[in-house]
Amino acid sequence: MEKFNMRPAGFRPLARYLLIAALLLLSACSSLRLAYNHGDTLLYWWLDAYVDLDSDQKSWVKSDIDNLFQWHRKTQLHDYVQILQNAQRQLQGNPTQADLQADYADIKSRTELLLFKALPELADLARSLKPDQIDQMQKKFASNNDEFRKKNMKGDRDQQQQYRYKKSMEQFELWFGSFSSEQEAIIRKASDARPLDNAIWLAERQQRQKDVLDLVQKVQREKLSKDATMTQIHTLIRDGFERMDHSDHQAFTDSYNDGTMQLILTVIKIATPEQKAHAQKRMQGWIDDFNSLAAQPG
Numbered sequence: 001m002e003k004f005n006m007r008p009a010g011f012r013p014l015a016r017y018l019l020i021a022a023l024l025l026l027s028a029c030s031s032l033r034l035a036y037n038h039g040d041t042l043l044y045w046w047l048d049a050y051v052d053l054d055s056d057q058k059s060w061v062k063s064d065i066d067n068l069f070q071w072h073r074k075t076q077l078h079d080y081v082q083i084l085q086n087a088q089r090q091l092q093g094n095p096t097q098a099d100l101q102a103d104y105a106d107i108k109s110r111t112e113l114l115l116f117k118a119l120p121e122l123a124d125l126a127r128s129l130k131p132d133q134i135d136q137m138q139k140k141f142a143s144n145n146d147e148f149r150k151k152n153m154k155g156d157r158d159q160q161q162q163y164r165y166k167k168s169m170e171q172f173e174l175w176f177g178s179f180s181s182e183q184e185a186i187i188r189k190a191s192d193a194r195p196l197d198n199a200i201w202l203a204e205r206q207q208r209q210k211d212v213l214d215l216v217q218k219v220q221r222e223k224l225s226k227d228a229t230m231t232q233i234h235t236l237i238r239d240g241f242e243r244m245d246h247s248d249h250q251a252f253t254d255s256y257n258d259g260t261m262q263l264i265l266t267v268i269k270i271a272t273p274e275q276k277a278h279a280q281k282r283m284q285g286w287i288d289d290f291n292s293l294a295a296q297p298g
Helices: 013-023 032-037 039-051 055-075 077-092 097-117 119-128 131-152 157-176 181-192 198-222 226-245 250-270 273-295
Strands: none
Touching: 032 039, 032 273, 039 055, 039 131, 055 077, 055 097, 055 119, 055 273, 077 097, 077 273, 097 119, 097 226, 097 250, 119 198, 119 226, 131 157, 131 198, 157 181, 157 250, 157 273, 181 250, 198 226
């Protein structure tokens, strides 16, 4: 039902930004429509923070982002309406783990679609990067990893579980509203039942970062053509998704994902009629927003 974050490190950054912006993070704003309408600017700032775009790059990167958002608005938002309508139907019944697995696969396929759609633009950006911009990207990755350690690996096991639980509750409260102390105790127990090893998540994200850096360095070193660069990025995306399912840490991630699904099912099971009505109303508001956004001229 809900598109809950299965992995702390998430998907590839560009697609992750757009999908989460559409389905989760921007949903927390008072107006999803206002937030989405500024999404192109937010994505530009996000990219600039990673590579410090120069004066020449800025104009065409802004244009590429604008075109990507226009495509996204016209082709993807109605699909998000269908996702939310399906979630509403599931919430009215008794969703199963198989339902959640199907939802997760749906989001995964949409992430792939978005990334492959952006292949030409990603290739242009990769080919334009200069050595100091690649160094900036590496520093940004290192800073992000420091932030991950600070937030997710602070203190003992109980403190790390408490932080993970609080992050989960932020999402659940977004959907269902507030919970009673009795409900919170049940949710905390289900949250803690998931395996905990933040060193694995850190290793996975560091490997993905290394793959990206290796690619852009190769593009620069070998002066690859646009077609060759697109092929390299396509392979990186494909391998990245396959790695999610065939990682050295697959046993851990499979167990974690199963535990997360059980956590979500637990919350749905213990939710009161009023809390489910809150979720239905929240989703209907987003459905209305997505329909309105899709109808706006490009």
